[in-house]
Amino acid sequence: xxxxxxxxxxxxxxxxxxxxxxxxxxxxxxxxxxxxxxxxxxxxxxxxxxxxxxxxxxxxxxxxxxxxxxxxxxxxxxxxxxxxxxxxxxxxxxxxxxxxxxxxxxxxxxxxxxxxxxxxxxxxxxxxxxxxxxxxxxxxxxxxxxxxxxxxxxxxxxxxxxxxxxxxxxxxxxxxxxxxxxxxxxxxxxxxxxxxxxxxxxxxxxxxxxxxxxxxxxxxxxxxxxxxxxxxxxxxxxxxxxxxxxxxxxxxxxxxxxxxxxxxxxxxxxxxxxxxxxxxxxxxxxxxxxxxxxxxxxxxxx
Numbered sequence: 001x002x003x004x005x006x007x008x009x010x011x012x013x014x015x016x017x018x019x020x021x022x023x024x025x026x027x028x029x030x031x032x033x034x035x036x037x038x039x040x041x042x043x044x045x046x047x048x049x050x051x052x053x054x055x056x057x058x059x060x061x062x063x064x065x066x067x068x069x070x071x072x073x074x075x076x077x078x079x080x081x082x083x084x085x086x087x088x089x090x091x092x093x094x095x096x097x098x099x100x101x102x103x104x105x106x107x108x109x110x111x112x113x114x115x116x117x118x119x120x121x122x123x124x125x126x127x128x129x130x131x132x133x134x135x136x137x138x139x140x141x142x143x144x145x146x147x148x149x150x151x152x153x154x155x156x157x158x159x160x161x162x163x164x165x166x167x168x169x170x171x172x173x174x175x176x177x178x179x180x181x182x183x184x185x186x187x188x189x190x191x192x193x194x195x196x197x198x199x200x201x202x203x204x205x206x207x208x209x210x211x212x213x214x215x216x217x218x219x220x221x222x223x224x225x226x227x228x229x230x231x232x233x234x235x236x237x238x239x240x241x242x243x244x245x246x247x248x249x250x251x252x253x254x255x256x257x258x259x260x261x262x263x264x265x266x267x268x269x270x271x272x273x274x275x276x277x278x279x280x281x282x283x284x285x286x287x288x289x290x291x292x293x294x295x296x297x298x299x300x301x302x
Contacts, residue, residue: 248295
């Protein structure tokens, strides 16, 4: 179809014989002639691609073969997919069987469960600490060195081991019906001892000779008794230091009676320093007797 022959434009339909077979065409050309005279021969090269869709107006053997081939390929793919699905289904059944066995073991109390009562019939070893927020009940055997709380120690023969303690929850109301030996005991709350708790401290003061200081603490009340002979006492003379646990909240001033019935005023300070404030005599040696009672806010001493 010479659509624009004057400008060299034309359209060409390639005969079907050229593309009956797929692949590269080995020898092809276009010949231009004018009547019986050949004006030009133009070689051409092209590749025929395999047609995956054949449409004919009448029944065609090529079309039927192509369709059959497509159907066979589809069936092969479907069969492969079916086999894969069957394999997956079998694996799923196997996994479900494993899960069913695990669930049966869990339901049969083979494992400990949260939010359920668990009964252990064999020995169990715990490398880390055991935290019992609701307390311990029954015959409890173990080491209570790090136990933070203990309520009922009536039957504990030794609080370090607490082998016969019937309960252990809080130390706020610790009671003891039997004698007990306790190592280090830390109480975060209030410790009530019936009838009272008394701790005694005895010491001979450091810088004077033969003066004994006894501090007796009952609950938060401290009673201090001084007795003996002191040498070279002067005003504002440091006598000794009261240890932590027996120190007053505020300065406490009190009199001491000397051997000559003279008054020596003493003072004990919150930092524990015990010292003289005034002296009514100048003898080098003083017999001292003093008694004072005051309140303390210190923690209970060891």
